[in-house]
Amino acid sequence: MKLKLKQYKVQLKDWPQAGHHIMAQFDDEKIIVYQSYRKDIGEFAVKNQYFGGEFSLERMTWIKPNFLWMMYRNGWGTKEGQECVLSIHLKMSSFKRYLENAVYSSFNEELGVSREEWQNQVKESSVRLQWDPDHDPFGNKLERRAIQIGLRNDFIKSFAKEDIVLIENISDFVWEQHQFVLNKDLDKLIIPEEKPLLFDNGNLNKKLRLNETYN
Structure with missing residues (x-):
């Protein structure tokens, strides 16, 4: 397993407690x-290293x-x-491309466009973005928001093959850690191991409503 791992309680001390943050494991x-x-x-995905079948x-x-x-959802x-x-x-270049093309799943006046404009954007876009309450290991709702990205059309096709570096089955690891929970x-x-992700593109950070400071 290529994931970098760290104790939950150790990480918890450094994590933001509220706001919009892309909590993730990443490098350049x-x-x-x-x-x-x-x-x-x-x-199929693990064996072939792409999504098919x-x-x-x-x-x-x-x-x-x-x-x-993800553990809350599944x-x-x-x-x-x-x-x-x-x-x-x-x-990372693919992930940024998704977000640059993403349209929010639900209308918010803070988006700076009318409801009609937003509805047109949703119809034309193949990438959805939404922020949901994050959760602790027991499934309790937190103040911090967690991001998820929906892909379809050409974006799902590139995601399924070209955009992937490695696919790992971590089901056994998840089962083991669930026992502690x-x-x-x-x-x-x-x-x-996860930390907040900020991009060097200020406009993208603003679009995503990312908090640049915390704690």
């Missing part, structure tokens, strides 16, 4: 995002760079059809 070349699938889709290119797929938010890999948990090492023993919980 790549970023880790997570998805969960049923076993046949996940095993029963994976649908016709419906929107959502990627999540925040590990604990119930630590226990929800039906989400048993195979994948860490996807994605080209079930036993309420967070002192032993280890998760991927």
Whole structure:
């Protein structure tokens, strides 16, 4: 497993407690995002190092760079059809391209456009962006917001193959760490090392409403 790991409680001390933050494991070349699938889709992706087989290119797929938010969504890999948990090492250039082309999933007056303009943007865009409450290991809602990105059309096609550096099945790791959560023993919980991501593009940070300071 190529993920860098660190104790949850150690990381917690350095994490922002509120605001809009892309919590992720990344470097200049790549970023880790997570998805969960049923076993046949996940095993095909790991074996072939791209998404194909029963994976649908016709419906929107959502990627999540925040590990604990993925665990909230898939119930630590226990929800039906989400048993195979994948860490996807994605080209950073592709991730930025998604966000540069993204349109918010829901209308907000702070976006600076009318509802009609926003509706037209949604129709034309193939990338969705939304912020949701982040969650702790037990699934409790936090003040901090977590990002997820939806891809379709040409973007899902490039994501499925060209944009991927590595696909890993981390289902066993997720199961092991879930045992500590079930036993309420967070002192032993280890998760991927994450920190807030900011881009060197101020306009992109502003579009994403990213908080540049915290704590």
